[in-house]
Amino acid sequence: MKAYCFHIVNGQAEEVPLDRALTGQPDLAWVHLAGIDDDSRTWLHETAALDDYVVDALTATETRPRCEAFGDGAFVNLRGRSKVEMDGSDLLASVRLWAIRGRVFSVTRNPLVAVGMVKEEVASGHVHDPGDLITAFAAAITADLDPEVAELGDQIDTCEEALDAARVFELRRTVSRVRIAAIGYRRFLNPQRAALEKLAALPGDWLADDDRLHIASAADRAARMAEELESIRERSALMHETLSDLRAEQIDGRALVISIVAMVFLPLTFITGLYGMNVANLPYAQEPWAFDAIMGVCAAIAAGVVIYFVRRHWFSR
Incomplete structure (x- = not known):
C-alpha cells in the first residue's frame, strides 16, 4: 500500500x-x-x-x-x-x-x-x-x-x-x-x-x-x-x-472517368473483336487497305464519343 x-x-x-x-x-x-x-x-x-x-x-x-x-x-x-x-x-x-x-x-x-x-x-x-x-x-x-x-x-x-x-x-x-x-x-x-x-x-x-x-x-x-x-x-x-x-465525390469522379473510358473503348472493342474472329468471308479482309481503314474508323468513333462527352460537359463534373 x-x-x-x-x-x-x-x-x-x-x-x-x-x-x-x-x-x-x-x-x-x-x-x-x-x-x-x-x-x-x-x-x-x-x-x-x-x-x-x-x-x-x-x-x-x-x-x-x-x-x-x-x-x-x-x-x-x-x-x-x-x-x-x-x-x-x-x-x-x-x-x-x-x-x-x-x-x-x-x-x-x-x-x-x-x-x-x-x-x-x-x-x-x-x-x-x-x-x-x-x-x-x-x-x-x-x-x-x-x-x-x-x-x-x-x-x-x-x-x-x-x-x-x-x-x-x-x-x-x-x-x-x-x-x-x-x-x-x-x-x-x-x-x-x-x-x-x-x-x-x-x-x-x-x-x-x-x-x-x-x-x-x-x-x-x-x-x-x-x-x-x-x-x-x-x-x-x-x-x-x-x-x-x-470521399463520395472522389469515388463518383473516378467512377465517371472509368465509365467514359469504357464508353470510348466499347465500340472499338466490338469492331476489333469482330475482325479478330477466325472465320472466312469477313468484308474487305483480303484488301491491302483494310487495316488502315479499320484503324481510321476506330479513331473516328473514339473522337466522336469524346467530342460528345465534352459537349455534354461530363469531364467537368
Missing part, C-alpha cells in the same frame, strides 16, 4: 508516516492512498475506523462523479486526467474523497495529475481545512483539464482550415480521435458539475463560505467545458459528414 500523509497546522504542512496520520490535533490531517488493495481496505476499516459504506465508496471499482452527505461528513468522487494512458471509454481517472471536520481521506486507483498539484498547494500553505483541500482538488482537476479541452477545439479548427479532398483519410482519423476524446470527457464533466454544485450547497460548518464560492466556481468551469465539448462533438460530426461527402 502506497500512501502519504500531511498534518497541517496554521497553514504549515508536515509530512508524517502513516502510523502517525491520525495522531495529534492538527487543523487538518490528509491521508492519501495511491492504489486500492487489501491493505488499504484493512487500514480504512481498522485503523481509520470508517463506516463500511464509506470504505466501499472509497474502494469501489466503477465510479462516477458524485457527492453524498453521510453523517457529519461528505463523500465526493471526482474525475481528472491520469498520468498513465487510460483504456476504453474511461479517459479520466477518479479520486475518491471522504471529508469530515479536521480530516480528509483520498484514494486513487490510477495516478492522477491533480494530486501533485494539490500537494504543491498544501506545501505552499494555501490549505488550512477540509474545505480548502477539496477546493484545491476541484480547481486542480478543472485547471488541468481545461487546456486539453481547448486543444481539442484547436484540432477541429485546424481540420476545418485544412479541409481538402486529398487529405480525407488523414483528416478523418484526426476528427474521429477528437470526437472520441470529447465524448469521453463530456461523459464525466456533466455529473462532475452536478457533484460540485451539490457539494457547495451541503450544510455543515466544515465548509467555509469562501470554500463554497471556490467550489461553485469550479462547477461553473466544469459546465463551461462540458458545453465546449458538446460543441466539439457536434463540429466533429459535421466534419465527418463533410469528409464523407468529399
